[in-house]
Amino acid sequence: MNKGVLYVLSAPSGCGKGTVLKEIFARNNNIYYSVSATTRSPREGETDGVNYFFVSKEKFEELIASGGMLEHAQFCGNYYGTPKKKVMDELESGRDVILEIETAGAMKVKAAYPQAVLIFMLPPSLATLKKRLTGRGTDSEEVIAKRISEAEREINMSYKYDYVFVNDDLSDAVSSLEMIMKSAKYLVNQNDDLIKGVLQKC
Amino acid sequence: MNKGVLYVLSAPSGCGKGTVLKEIFARNNNIYYSVSATTRSPREGETDGVNYFFVSKEKFEELIASGGMLEHAQFCGNYYGTPKKKVMDELESGRDVILEIETAGAMKVKAAYPQAVLIFMLPPSLATLKKRLTGRGTDSEEVIAKRISEAEREINMSYKYDYVFVNDDLSDAVSSLEMIMKSAKYLVNQNDDLIKGVLQKC
Numbered sequence: 147m148n149k150g151v152l153y154v155l156s157a158p159s160g161c162g163k164g165t166v167l168k169e170i171f172a173r174n175n176n177i178y179y180s181v182s183a184t185t186r187s188p189r190e191g192e193t194d195g196v197n198y199f200f201v202s203k204e205k206f207e208e209l210i211a212s213g214g215m216l217e218h219a220q221f222c223g224n225y226y227g228t229p230k231k232k233v234m235d236e237l238e239s240g241r242d243v244i245l246e247i248e249t250a251g252a253m254k255v256k257a258a259y260p261q262a263v264l265i266f267m268l269p270p271s272l273a274t275l276k277k278r279l280t281g282r283g284t285d286s287e288e289v290i291a292k293r294i295s296e297a298e299r300e301i302n303m304s305y306k307y308d309y310v311f312v313n314d315d316l317s318d319a320v321s322s323l324e325m326i327m328k329s330a331k332y333l334v335n336q337n338d339d340l341i342k343g344v345l346q347k348c
Numbered sequence: 349m350n351k352g353v354l355y356v357l358s359a360p361s362g363c364g365k366g367t368v369l370k371e372i373f374a375r376n377n378n379i380y381y382s383v384s385a386t387t388r389s390p391r392e393g394e395t396d397g398v399n400y401f402f403v404s405k406e407k408f409e410e411l412i413a414s415g416g417m418l419e420h421a422q423f424c425g426n427y428y429g430t431p432k433k434k435v436m437d438e439l440e441s442g443r444d445v446i447l448e449i450e451t452a453g454a455m456k457v458k459a460a461y462p463q464a465v466l467i468f469m470l471p472p473s474l475a476t477l478k479k480r481l482t483g484r485g486t487d488s489e490e491v492i493a494k495r496i497s498e499a500e501r502e503i504n505m506s507y508k509y510d511y512v513f514v515n516d517d518l519s520d521a522v523s524s525l526e527m528i529m530k531s532a533k534y535l536v537n538q539n540d541d542l543i544k545g546v547l548q549k550c
Contacts, residue, residue: 266536268542268543268546269546270546271545271546271548272546272547272548272549273548298547301543301546301547302547304536304543305536305543306536307536308535308536309531309534309535309536310534310536310539310542310543311534312542312546322534325527325530325531325534326531326534328527328531329511329527329528329530329531329532330531332511332512332513332524332527332528333510333511334468334506334507334508334509334510334511334512337512340470340512340514341470341503341506341507341512343473344470344471344472344473344474344503344514345474345500345503345504346473346474346475347474
């Protein structure tokens with residue numbers, strides 16, 4: 147029984163990560179999408195265990211202290227993080243897991259679990275990203291400029307990932323991500339048990 | 349224009365590497381199979397530039413001295429090695445290159461050219477490999493024992509490779525290798541130019 151693979155997917159905001167992942171999940175039902183935990187209050191329409199696990203600050207800090215968080219961060223006074231147990235249980239059972247997290251969290255996951263496969267989704271260019279964000283018509287020019295500069299910072303972190311691919315055409319992007327995910331099973335760091343098995347004395 | 353990818357394939361003798369590679373070349377014509385240079389004399393039926401580049405000892409040592417060999421080794425008083433220029437020219441022109449070399453050479457190539465993608469083909473088990481070698485009926489028990497111990501040493505080196513796959517069923521093995529080769533194009537170390545392009549100021 148092979149362990150599952152832990153995939154970490156990051157992308158700048160506005161790159162279409164959600165749309166690509168939706169397609170991946172529509173095509174593959176043996177992947178667990180890791181739900182984050184947070185101490186912020188649920189918003190209208192959010193469901194516990196689906197959008198987030200909503201937990202108290204005390205509970206979250208208890209989990210941090212006991213090593214129960216694979217990674218965590220604070221934003222605007224609230225904690226966000228990846229509960230470790232569920233992820234590890236799924237991997238042990240042979241199921242693959244996807245974490246959709248930002249770059250700092252991805253680095254923490256890699257440090258805690260070196261077999262994690264880090265995948266970065268790129269926009270075709272910063273110019274395209276700017277166009278997409280402008281096209282939405284929801285953000286001011288100032289907010290867009292801030293997002294672009296944040297995207298630039300994140301893309302510079304992609305050098306620390308294992309794989310990169312571009313989301314230009316949706317169907318190409320989904321194919322790229324699927325191929326990366328399948329072939330990552332051949333990475334040597336996923337195959338300790340296989341190699342040990344081959345080496346068994348004859 | 350993307351650079352080609354340099355693939356290094358190693359496998360213990362008797363694993364069927366030649367058969368798998370033959371299939372790969374039958375299906376893909378944009379891959380250059382790097383021909384080694386050697387100072388040994390051509391054998392009956394061997395053609396210069398096809399089986400090997402047959403060169404003099406002086407010429408070979410000149411190439412070593414001028415950094416013209418990507419890797420080289422000596423066996424039974426003869427030199428064997430990978431001429432660098434042809435490989436680099438093909439990669440620059442966007443063509444992928446396969447080197448079929450043993451583990452020590454693979455490590456040297458990785459040190460000289462870190463973007464090289466190291467792939468190790470495993471037998472299903474040492475027992476299967478022993479059965480295959482015995483089945484050939486060409487080697488004495490002593491020679492087979494030596495080959496198995498050599499295979500064991502090489503398989504232990506597979507931990508230093510990027511990818512591993514098993515050759516149990518030929519068609520599965522070819523598919524595995526093809527998938528590894530295709531997906532390796534998404535490895536972050538193959539995509540410096542892509543990332544730089546994305547980051548261009550908008």
